[in-house]
Amino acid sequence: MSARLDRRSLLFAGGAAALFPWLPAWAQPVSAGLPAVGGDDIRLTIARQMLHVDGKMRHAIGINGTVPGPLVRLKEGQTARIHVTNELDEDSSIHWHGLILPFQMDGVPGLSFPGIAPGKTFTYEFPVRQAGTYWYHSHSGLQEQLGHYGPLVIDPAGDDPAPHDREHVVVLSDFSALHPHVIFKKLKQMGGYFNRQKQTLADLLSGEGQPLGERAAWGAMRMDPTDISDVTGSTYSYLVNGHGPADNWTALFAPGERVRLRFVNASAMTTFNVRIPGLKMTVVQADGQDVRPVPVDELQIAVAETYDVIVSPEDRAYTLVGESVDRSGMARATLAPRAGMAAPVPPLRPRPLATMKDMGMGGMDHGAMGHAPSEGGAKMDHRMRDLSLAPTVADTPTVQSISPMPMDRTGEPGQGLEDVPGALTYRDLAALHRNPDTRAPTRRMHIHLTGNMERYMWAFDGVKLNEVKEPIPFTQGERVRVTLVNDTMMAHPIHLHGHFFELVTGKGDHAPRKHTVNVQPGGTVTFDLTADAYGDWAFHCHLLYHMHAGMMQVVTVRPEEAA
Structure with missing residues (x-):
């Protein structure tokens, strides 16, 4: 041909x-x-x-x-x-x-x-x-x-460090016929309103999902292991450059070309697992920053992240799959050498279920649920609300749980991809060039990501934006190590305006630089920040309805004499 x-x-x-x-x-x-x-x-x-x-x-x-x-x-x-x-x-x-x-x-x-x-x-x-x-x-x-x-x-x-013959911008997003204020109202009325994948008696009888005892323990804590995404394919269509799956948006190429795909997750609420069956992707950029090339078969892209990959397709059509993290739907497009071609579209994979790690219990066995000892020796109550584990967190209705054993999960590819070979992790990323600031941090801070799914309330350290009395202060030019602790069962893509930060993942002076980082449920992420941008900056979860519900604060950067 x-x-x-x-x-x-x-x-x-x-x-x-x-x-x-x-x-x-x-x-x-x-x-x-x-x-x-x-x-x-x-x-x-x-x-x-x-x-x-x-x-x-x-x-x-x-x-x-x-x-x-x-x-x-x-x-x-x-x-x-x-x-x-x-x-x-x-x-x-x-x-x-x-x-x-x-x-x-x-x-x-x-x-x-x-x-x-x-x-x-x-x-x-x-x-x-x-x-x-x-x-x-x-x-x-x-x-x-x-x-x-x-x-x-x-x-x-x-010169571009990732040369290519052709490029395509691939904007992933979610869209609903419901007005966004209606969506938010329904979430406030019932946090799991859009979850149509709850476990059933049929699942139990067939041996799928969780055993009865484990389900009972989750129920006692008023948590649902199928609650992976707040808003799902029950109301969303998942789009590629504004086109739904049936529209079959197509990106053409000439066989033998190196094609650069610039992925942007412009969703309101959807994390996508991206793959191109039969075609290896090489990640060359993350959040606009050049990285050492990483060959992968699949990657998880959180809301507001961007990834650039290079592919070298053969003379045939390929399906580009953007599967929602809860597997309730997919964005779909085609890479092809000629217009009108299509490739088989894989079925949705089985839904993922939240685990003990997602509850912040690390490697704890199931029998420890509900009565794990805290660091101070206290017992966890059925709501996992031992605030001695996080003394800086305000005791407010926004705090449904405090993770008793949060752990660094940057070496994991994200929910649903645990057993998928060749899936990207944050620890796979290394900056292509030496970081511009390699000073050791002079200050450390912990920020807890808190929420109450039943009441659909989200916050930092238990304090919603409309309750914040003071912004988070930084002195201009200072180097700070920030640890984000996710005390909820949902991943949160956290974005800081006006800055890049370096993920602490063992890459030294080639740590990957990002502006948005996805903190897995029950997980932690640590980054080093140079507060070099004077002004007032938004700092928030990029899940739109989480931000709207209060998971946002303001960071101020001022010279030392004005601090």
């Missing part, structure tokens, strides 16, 4: 860059149906529109008439000037996720700027000081869930 692509196929695949090499990078189509904007002055318009998903029309919010919004393409070293017009009937905003910029340009209403009023235009202007794959989204209300997001790629000033 011919390896050649005709002109129509090239245009369909976003390969028109090969036909028009004189165009600047931002003007060269990258992926099918994904327009691009760039240059010295960029104009974006936020407005309501209809979105066509798997044959149905849905109400959405788009940017420049598309969901996701257009690919914003910048160049390292330029000054970005982006004019954003709000045509909604409510305030809006754009946050440039993962970008290092003045805090006044960060795009968080009430913190870094007032927001963009209806009918008004705000101009973001900032120096572009980095390269890589990033994205942008609303930080106003729950607009992100309605489609207010888009990809952002910054081309390096010099």
Whole structure:
């Protein structure tokens, strides 16, 4: 079969860059149906529109008439000037996720700027000081869930350390016909409202799932081992670049090419397990930062993370699978050498079940449930609320449990992938270049991720955003070691605005640098932070409804004399 692509196929695949090499990078189509904007002055318009998903029309919010919004393409070293017009009937905003910029340009209403009023235009202007794959989204209300997001790629000033012949941006997201405020209301009424995969009597009789005694213990603690995702495929369609699974969004290539896939998880609530059956992926970038190449068969991408991979496909079609972490649905696309091709779509795998580790009990045996000794010798009650384990955590209704034996889980690939060979872990990542700051930390802090699933309340250290009295203070330039302790049964992708941090995973001065890190249930993550960005910065869980329910605080960075 011919390896050649005709002109129509090239245009369909976003390969028109090969036909028009004189165009600047931002003007060269990258992926099918994904327009691009760039240059010295960029104009974006936020407005309501209809979105066509798997044959149905849905109400959405788009940017420049598309969901996701257009690919914003910048160049390292330029000054970005982006004019954003709000045509909604409510305030809006754009946050440039993962970008290092003045805090006044960060795009968080009430913190870094007032927001963009209806009918008004705000101009973001900032120096572009980095390269890589990033994205942008609303930080106003729950607009992100309605489609207010888009990809952002910054081309390096010099040579790209991961050369490739073609690239495709792959924006993964979730979309529901329900209005986001309705979704949130249902979660407040019943935290497990969207969980349609609960264990049944039939499971017990068939020997699937958990044995009766273990189920009883979970019930006594008012916890559900099937509660992996708050919002599921019962209401969500999972999208690739705005297209549902039946739409079969297709990315074309010429056999023999090195193809770069820039994955962005722009979901409101969904962690995806990404694989391409029959095709090895080599991870070359995480959160926009170059890493030493890591060959993998599958990777878990949390909300707000980005991963760049290189693939070398043969002359056949492949299915790109983005399976939701709870296995209630999947985003699906195709990589193919010619338009109209498709590959078999694998069935959804069996749902995962939460384990003792996910409850923060580490390697504790099942018989220890409900009466494990704490570090101070006290007994755990049935709610696992021994606050002596976390003396800095406020005793509030937001704290349903305190993990008695939390453990570092950065060497694990994530829920549902424990037995999957070749799955990526955080410990597989190492920075390609030496870290810019290798000083030892001078201060340490622990932050607990707390929640109450029954009442759908989420917080840091038991204190919701509307209850916070003081921000988290940092002195400009100081080096701090931060440990996040997840006291809940859900993973939390934690994002710090305006900064990168280095994960403490044994990689020394080549520790992987990230702006968002997924903290597994009952797990801990430790990172070193250089607080070098003056200003006020948002710090929050990137699960949209968790942030909306209170899991957010403010970090302040001030010079020493003003601290």
